[in-house]
Amino acid sequence: MKASYPLTLAAAPVRALLLGSAVIAALSLPSLAQDTATEAGVLTPDDTRPMSFADLAEEVSPAVVNITTSMVVAGNLMPDGMAPPGSPFEEFFNEFGGDNMPRRENALGSGFIISPDGYVVTNNHVIENAEEIMIELFSHEELPATVIGTDPKTDIALLKVDATDLPYVEFGDSNGEGSRVGDWVMAMGNPLGQGFSVSAGIISARGRELAGTYDDYIQTDAAINRGNSGGPLFNMEGEVIGVNTAILSPTGGSIGIGFAMSSEVVEKVVYQLREFGETRRGWLGVRIQDVEVEMIGAIAGLESAEGALVTDVPKGPARDAGLQKGDVILTFDGKAVPDTRELVQMVADTGEGMAVPLGILRDGERITLTVTLGRREEAERIVAASGEEALPENADVLGLTLSGITPELAEQYGIAESEGVVVTAIDPMSDAADKRIEPGSVITEAGQQPVRTVSDLTDRIEEAREAGRKSLLLLVRQQGVPRFVALAIGED
Numbered sequence: 001m002k003a004s005y006p007l008t009l010a011a012a013p014v015r016a017l018l019l020g021s022a023v024i025a026a027l028s029l030p031s032l033a034q035d036t037a038t039e040a041g042v043l044t045p046d047d048t049r050p051m052s053f054a055d056l057a058e059e060v061s062p063a064v065v066n067i068t069t070s071m072v073v074a075g076n077l078m079p080d081g082m083a084p085p086g087s088p089f090e091e092f093f094n095e096f097g098g099d100n101m102p103r104r105e106n107a108l109g110s111g112f113i114i115s116p117d118g119y120v121v122t123n124n125h126v127i128e129n130a131e132e133i134m135i136e137l138f139s140h141e142e143l144p145a146t147v148i149g150t151d152p153k154t155d156i157a158l159l160k161v162d163a164t165d166l167p168y169v170e171f172g173d174s175n176g177e178g179s180r181v182g183d184w185v186m187a188m189g190n191p192l193g194q195g196f197s198v199s200a201g202i203i204s205a206r207g208r209e210l211a212g213t214y215d216d217y218i219q220t221d222a223a224i225n226r227g228n229s230g231g232p233l234f235n236m237e238g239e240v241i242g243v244n245t246a247i248l249s250p251t252g253g254s255i256g257i258g259f260a261m262s263s264e265v266v267e268k269v270v271y272q273l274r275e276f277g278e279t280r281r282g283w284l285g286v287r288i289q290d291v292e293v294e295m296i297g298a299i300a301g302l303e304s305a306e307g308a309l310v311t312d313v314p315k316g317p318a319r320d321a322g323l324q325k326g327d328v329i330l331t332f333d334g335k336a337v338p339d340t341r342e343l344v345q346m347v348a349d350t351g352e353g354m355a356v357p358l359g360i361l362r363d364g365e366r367i368t369l370t371v372t373l374g375r376r377e378e379a380e381r382i383v384a385a386s387g388e389e390a391l392p393e394n395a396d397v398l399g400l401t402l403s404g405i406t407p408e409l410a411e412q413y414g415i416a417e418s419e420g421v422v423v424t425a426i427d428p429m430s431d432a433a434d435k436r437i438e439p440g441s442v443i444t445e446a447g448q449q450p451v452r453t454v455s456d457l458t459d460r461i462e463e464a465r466e467a468g469r470k471s472l473l474l475l476v477r478q479q480g481v482p483r484f485v486a487l488a489i490g491e492d
Contacts, residue, residue, distance in 0.1 A: 050184060050236065053186055053198065053200050056186060056234065056236065056238055057186065057188070057198045059238050060169055060188065060232075060234060060238045061138050061188065061196060061198075062137075062138045062139075062167035063112055063113045063138075063166075063167045063168050063169040064110065064111075064112050064113075064138065064169075064188045064189065064196060064231065064232060065110070065111045065112065065113060065120060065135045065136060065137055065138070066108070066109075066110060066111075066135070066136040066189075066190040066195040066196070067108065067109040067110060067111050067120075067122055067126055067127070067133065067134070067135060067136075067145075067190070067230065068106060068107070068108055068133075068134045068136070069106065069107050069108075069109070069126065069127055069130035069132065069133050069134075070104055070105065070106045070107075070130065070131060070132045071104070071105055071129055071130055071131045071132075072103070072104050072105075072131065107126070107130075108190055108193055108226075108227045109122055109123065109126030109127070109189075109190065109227060109229045109230045109231075110122065110126075110188070110189030110190045110227065110228055110229060110230045110231030110232075110244070111126070111135070111159065111230045111231065112168075112169055112188075112230075112231065112232040112240060113166050113167065113168040113169070114168055114169065114170070114171070114240075114270070115166075115168050116164065116165050116166050116167075116168055117163070117164055117166070118143075118160055118161040118162060118163040118164070118166055119148070119158060119159070119160055119274065120135060120145060120158070120159040120160070120161060121156065121157070121158060121159075121230070121243065121266065121270055122156075122157050122159060122229070122230030122243075123155050123156065123157060123229045123230040123243065123245055124150045124151065124152050124155045124156060124157040125155055125229065126157070126229050126230045127147060127150075127157050127159070128150070128152075128157075132144070133145040133146075133147070133159065135159070135161050136195065137166075138167075138196060143161040143162065143163060144161070144162075145159040145160065145161050146159065146160050146161075147159055148160050148273055148274065148277060149272075149273030149274075149276070149277040149278050149279075150273070151269045151272075151273065151278075151279050153212055153213065153214055153279075154212065154214050154215075154261060154265055154266070154269050155212075155245055155261065156243065156261065156266055156269045156270065156273075157230075157273075158270055158273040158274060169232065169234075169238065169239070169240055170239055170240070171239060171240050171241075171263045171266070171267045172235050172237060172239025172240060172241045172263060173239075173241070173263070173264075174216075174218065174241040174242060174262035174263040174264045175262075175264060178235040178236060178237060178239075178241075179203065179206075179218075179235060179241050180203065180206075181202075181203050181204070181205060181206055182202055182203065183202060183203050183235065183236075184200065184201075184202055184235075184236050185200070185201060185202065185203055185218075185220055185222055185233050185234060185235060185236075185241070185242075186198060186199070186200045186222065186233070186234045186236075187199045187200070187201075187220070187222040187223070187224055187228065187231060187232070187233050187234075187244055187258070187260075188231050188232055188234070189224075189227065189228035189229075189230070189231025189232075189244060190227045190228065190231065191223070191224070191225035191226065191227045191228045192225055192226055192227050193227060194227075199222045199223035199224070200222055201220050201221040201222030201223070201256070202220065202221060202222075203218055203219070203220055204219040204220055204221050204256075204257070205218075205219040206218060206219070208259055209341075210246060210259065213341075213344055213345075213348075213408050213411075213412050214265060214344075214345060214348060215261075216261065216262045216264060216265050216345075217242075217245070217246075217259040217260060217261055217262065218233065218241065218242045218259070218260045218261075218262055219257065219258070219259055220233065220242075220258050220259075220260060221256040221257070221258070222258065223254045223256075223258075224244050224247050224254055224258030224260075225247070225253055225254050226252065226253075228244045228258075229244060229245060229246075230243060230244070230245075231243070231244045232244070233260040239263075240263055240266075241260075241262065241263045242260025242261060242262055242263060242266075243260055243261045243263075243266050244258065244259075244260045245259055245260060245261050246258070246259045247259070268349060278377065279377065280351060280352055280375055280377065281347075281348040281349075281352075281375070281376040281377065282347045282348055282349070282350040282351060282352055282354065282373035282374070282375070282376065283316070283317065283347065283352070283373055283374040283375055283376040283378075283379050283407070284316075284317055284318050284343075284347045284371065284373060284374075284411075285313075285314065285315075285316025285317045285318045285319070285374060285379065285407070286310055286312070286313055286314075286316070286318035286323055286411070287310070287311045287312040287313075287314070287410045287411065287414060287415055287416050288308040288309060288310055288311060288329070288340045288343065288411055288414050289308070289309050289311055289340060289413070289414020289479060290305075290308070290309070290339050290340050290414065291305050291306060291307045291308070291309050291328060291339075292305055293305045295309070299328065299361070300363060300364030301361050301363075301364035301365065301366070302328060302361060306330070306336070306337070306338050306339070307328045307329055307330045307337050307338075307339075307361070308328070308329045308337055308339065308340045308343045309326075309327075309328050309414070310323055310324065310325055310326060310327040310328070310329065311325060311414055311415075311416040311480065312325055312410075312416040313325055314418070316374060316379070317371050317372055317373055317374045318371060320371075320372070321358070321369050321370060321371035321372070322369050323358070323360070323369060323371070324362065326362070327360045327361065327362050328360065328361040328362075329343060329358055329359070329360060330359040330360065330361055330366070331357075331358065331359030332346045332347070332356060332358060332359075333346070333350065333356045333357060334357065340411065340412070340414060341412070343411075344408075344411050344412065347373065348376065350373055351373070352373055352374055352375035352378075353372065353373065354372070354373050355370050355371070355372045356370065356371055356372075356373060357369070357370050358370070358371055376407065376408070379407055380406065380407060380408075397454065397457060397458060397461070398430065398431070398432060398461070398487055398488075398489060399426060399427035399429070399430025399431065399432045399433065400423050400425075400426055400427075400430070400432050400437065401423070401424050401425035401426070402421045402422065402423060402424070402443075402454050402457070403421065403422050403424050403454075404421060404422070404453065404454070405417065405418065405419070405420060405421070405422055405442070409422050409424070412440075413439070413440030414440070414479065415440070415442055416480050417442045417444060417477060417480075419444060419450070419451075419452050420442040420443055420444040420451055420452070420477070421442065421443050421451060421452075421453065421454055421456075421457060422440070422441070422442055423437060423438070423439055423440065423441040423442070423443065424439055425439060426438070426439065431487055431488040432485075432487060435485045435486075435487060437476060437478075437485065438478060440478070440479075441476050441477065441478045442476070442477045442478075443457060443474050443475070443476055444475050444476075444477055444482075445474065445475035446460035446461070446472055446473070446474050446475075447460045447463065447464060447472055447473060448473065448475075460472060461489050464489055465489060469489070470488060470489065470490070471486045471487060471488050471489060472486070472487055472489050473485070473486050473487075474486075474487055
C-alpha cells in the first residue's frame with residue numbers, strides 16, 4: 001500500500017523553533033576520487049554540472065528577504081505538558097482565564113524583491129492574518145511592509161516596502177530551457193529561522209497538483225523546510241522559476257520532496273495584484289467534465305478522448321454565447337483543449353470582457369461560437385450574496401472533506417447538480433473509501449432528506465445517532481449517476 005504523508009506548508013512559527021532547538025554540523029570529508037576527477041576536468045562528460053553555486057548565490061542573495069509576521073491570538077500560555085488534561089492544575093489554571101489570555105505570536109517566512117522600488121513576492125499563508133509584517137534585507141536592514149494584494153487560490157501575496165534602488169531578481173520561463181526535469185535549481189530562504197540559507201538540487205517533476213484548481217507546481221529535491229515558504233527557486237541563470245510553498249514529509253522536515261509554484265502562474269498573479277490589488281480571472285460560466293475513452297463512438301464526430309464535455313449551462317457568459325448541454329469544447333481561442341483542467345486555466349488566464357472563439361463539437365458537426373468572458377471573482381461574490389449559506393472551504397465529516405458547490409468546483413469536477421455538498425478529499429482508511437465514494441461526488445440526500453449545506457448533513461448524522469442508528473443512508477451522485485450508500489456513523 002502506498003504510504004500517505006502529510007503535506008506541510010513551509011512556514012515556520014517561531015515558538016516551534018524554541019522547543020528542543022539544536023545545531024547539527026555536517027562534516028564533509030574530502031574524496032580523493034572526486035579531487036582527481038575535478039583536476040582531470042571529467043566530473044561529467046560535457047562539463048555541465050556546476051562546480052560551485054557560489055557565484056550564483058552571491059549574485060541573487062541581495063534580492064532575497066526574510067519575513068517576520070506577528071499577530072495577537074487568544075490561547076493557553078501554559079507550557080505544553082505542565083498541566084495534563086483533567087488534572088487539578090488544569091482546572092486551577094483555567095479558572096483564572098489562562099486559556100483565554102491573549103498572546104503575540106510570531107511566524108517566519110521568505111520572499112524576494114522583484115523591483116527596485118520595493119515590491120516583494122511571498123506566499124499568502126506566510127502573511128495571512130498578520131497585524132505586522134517586517135522585511136529583513138540581505139544587509140540586515142529591517143523595513144515594515146504593507147500588503148498590496150493576495151491570491152489564496154495560488155497562495156501568492158505581493159508586499160511593498162518604502163525603499164528605492166533595491167537589488168531585485170526577475171522571473172524566468174518555468175517551461176523553457178533550464179526548467180526541464182533533471183535541470184539544476186537553487187532554493188533560497190529562511191528555513192527554521194536560519195536566514196539567507198541556500199540549498200541546491202534538481203527539478204524532480206513538473207506539473208504537480210496539490211489541492212487547487214490553478215496548481216502548477218515544480219517538484220524539487222533541493223532542501224526546503226519550514227520558513228522557506230515564499231522564497232525563490234532559481235534556475236542557473238539566476239531567474240526565479242518558482243516560489244517555494246510546501247513539502248511532502250512524514251516528519252515535517254525535508255525528505256527531498258518540495259514544491260514550488262511555477263513562475264508561469266506566479267508572474268500572471270503578481271501582475272494583476274500589482275495593477276489592481278486583486279486577481280481578475282476570466283469566467284466562462286459552464287459546468288464541464290472530462291471526455292472519456294468510452295465516449296468515443298457514443299458522441300457523434302468525437303475522434304479522441306480530448307476536450308471538455310458540457311454538462312450544464314447555467315445563466316452566464318456561456319449561455320449568452322449559445323453553448324448547450326452535450327457540446328464538447330475542443331478549442332479555446334484557437335488552442336486545443338486537452339481536458340477540463342486545462343480549459344479552466346485557459347479561461348482564468350484570459351481577462352474579463354475578452355471575446356474568445358470556442359471550437360465546439362455538436363451533433364457531429366464542428367462549429368465556432370464566440371463567448372465574452374465574465375469575471376470569476378464577481379460570479380463568486382454574486383453566489384455568496386444570493387442568500388446561500390457561506391460554507392467553509394473545507395469541513396471534515398465521516399472521513400470526507402466537504403465543501404459547498406462553487407463555480408470553481410463545478411468546473412473542476414464537471415458537477416451538474418446545483419444543490420448538495422461536494423466531496424473534495426477522502427480518508428483512505430474510512431468507511432466512505434470502502435464504499436467507493438470518490439472526490440467530485442455530490443451528496444444530495446441524507447436519511448432521505450435533502451442536503452443543501454454541510455450543516456444539513458451534520459444535522460442528519462446527529463439525528464441518526466440520537467435515534468441509535470449505526471449507519472446513515474446517503475444519496476451520492478458521481479458524474480451525475482445517483483446511488484445510495486449506507487455509511488457507518490459510529491458514535492460522536
